[in-house]
């Protein structure tokens with residue numbers, strides 16, 4: 001999303017920090033909730049923040065589940081960069097896995 005002044009704005013910003021004007025409304029809102037993702041039957045690669053939001057758990061909990069190998073390896077992809085590793089989660093696999101977990105995820109582990 002880009003402000004009229006040219007400043008690149010994160011989606012959640014309501015105002016541009018550079019010029020103070022209200023942020024433009026996104027033309028094509030990214031699907032945020034599980035239902036929408038399932039209806040579209042897409043398999044988007046989610047950032048850890050988005051994946052955690054999808055599962056309604058904290059980002060740290062998601063990390064923990066992955067590190068403890070409770071999260072199936074097909075649920076995520078690790079992209080090795082020069083300086084750091086980037087992790088992307090597969091929405092469809094995550095939702096399938098979440099459906100098999102007994103009890104709320106927040107108390108797992």
Ligand SMILES: [Zn+2]
Pocket residue numbers: 003004005006007016017018019020021
């Ligand atoms: Zn601006």
